[in-house]
Amino acid sequence: MTAPRDDGNWAQPVDRLSAAGVSGAPVDAVSGKRLSGPLQGFGQLWQKTFRVPLEGIELSPQEVIATWKASFPTFWPKDASFYAPLAGIAPGEVALLDVSPVPGAPVKLSTGILVVYADDESFTFMTPEGHMLSAWITFSAATEDGVTVAQAQALERTSDPFDELAYKLGGSRMNNRFWERTLENLARHLGMSEPAVETRIVCIDRHRQWRQARNVRHSATFRTMRLTLTAPIRKLTSRR
Amino acid sequence: MTTTTVDRAQVGEVAILRIAGDVTSASDAELTGGFGAALDAGARAVVLDFAAMEYMNSGGIGLLVTLLVRAQRAGARLLAIGLSDHYRQILSLTRLDEAIEILPDEAAAMAAVAR
Numbered sequence: 001m002t003a004p005r006d007d008g009n010w011a012q013p014v015d016r017l018s019a020a021g022v023s024g025a026p027v028d029a030v031s032g033k034r035l036s037g038p039l040q041g042f043g044q045l046w047q048k049t050f051r052v053p054l055e056g057i058e059l060s061p062q063e064v065i066a067t068w069k070a071s072f073p074t075f076w077p078k079d080a081s082f083y084a085p086l087a088g089i090a091p092g093e094v095a096l097l098d099v100s101p102v103p104g105a106p107v108k109l110s111t112g113i114l115v116v117y118a119d120d121e122s123f124t125f126m127t128p129e130g131h132m133l134s135a136w137i138t139f140s141a142a143t144e145d146g147v148t149v150a151q152a153q154a155l156e157r158t159s160d161p162f163d164e165l166a167y168k169l170g171g172s173r174m175n176n177r178f179w180e181r182t183l184e185n186l187a188r189h190l191g192m193s194e195p196a197v198e199t200r201i202v203c204i205d206r207h208r209q210w211r212q213a214r215n216v217r218h219s220a221t222f223r224t225m226r227l228t229l230t231a232p233i234r235k236l237t238s239r240r
Numbered sequence: 241m242t243t244t245t246v247d248r249a250q251v252g253e254v255a256i257l258r259i260a261g262d263v264t265s266a267s268d269a270e271l272t273g274g275f276g277a278a279l280d281a282g283a284r285a286v287v288l289d290f291a292a293m294e295y296m297n298s299g300g301i302g303l304l305v306t307l308l309v310r311a312q313r314a315g316a317r318l319l320a321i322g323l324s325d326h327y328r329q330i331l332s333l334t335r336l337d338e339a340i341e342i343l344p345d346e347a348a349a350m351a352a353v354a355r
Contacts, residue, residue, distance in 0.1 A: 012329070035335060039308065
């Protein structure tokens with residue numbers, strides 16, 4: 001029996017994540033956590049698609065994805081940090097990240113992702129328990145009418161009721177802007193002077209999954225706030 | 241890359257969608273169309289037969305999530321048969337196996353629906 005064509009593109013099943021392959025991140029809020037996709041989340045289910053046609057850029061989809069994978073952290077907006085796996089964006093690798101949960105938040109949310117899928121034209125992240133979003137996000141490139149188009153598409157629910165509240169109070173808009181800026185940065189890096197990102201947002205399921213409300217016990221937002229607020233105390237006690 | 245074909249058979253309130261070829265985001269029209277037709281025809285359980293599937297990427301998994309949500313909202317069950325070990329692992333990795341009933345073959349699916 002021959003192996004399926006996608007055999008090497010998927011991560012192996014993993015029960016608990018390990019961030020051992022990441023260096024430089026101040027907080028590891030991912031090791032020991034399980035993955036949590038759109039089915040395990042709490043809030044309404046959204047499909048968000050952000051795309052930028054790379055008009056005038058003579059690069060194939062494969063070349064765009066190779067660049068995106070190789071320099072992924074540099075395309076993120078400046079107020080967020082992505083600590084890439086040492087092995088690069090490859091199936092089964094974990095990355096850590098620090099992002100603001102809501103506009104103007106006093107602390108950054110420390111969480112991460114698992115690369116669940118990667119091939120020459122796309123790669124997909126899935127979030128762990130505790131992340132504000134239970135999601136997977138696919139980054140891809142394709143040729144449309146002779147133009148290479150780069151795209152980020154998220155299928156996401158917020159993870160718990162507090163995350164849903166934050167999402168409604170500006171977190172969703174901030175998240176949209178985050179990916180728009182990421183695509184703008186990618187397009188500029190590839191040579192475009194004025195990239196125009198197209199955004200399409202569709203609600204797939206308006207219902208909230210109340211049976212998942214207990215996800216709050218994993219909340220990276222609460223964990224990060226607790227660690228940040230108690231950091232001075234821990235620093236003092238460690239000197240004694 | 242090959243295309244997706246979805247053949248639909250319906251026995252009473254059970255619809256079987258036989259999926260062949262590649263399952264990617266480009267399979268949306270075939271899969272969603274077949275699924276919608278099954279629900280419109282009164283299916284209370286939809287069995288996805290993956291025995292002839294040749295390839296699935298993350299876009300294909302995303303489609304399965306949207307089918308699952310639609311099934312839940314319609315009060316229908318979603319079952320999967322004909323999955324190789326490789327694709328069972330992918331459904332386990334993505335935790336879709338917690339919501340889609342995975343069974344070895346059509347007979348087992350029909351028996352599960354009848355219970």
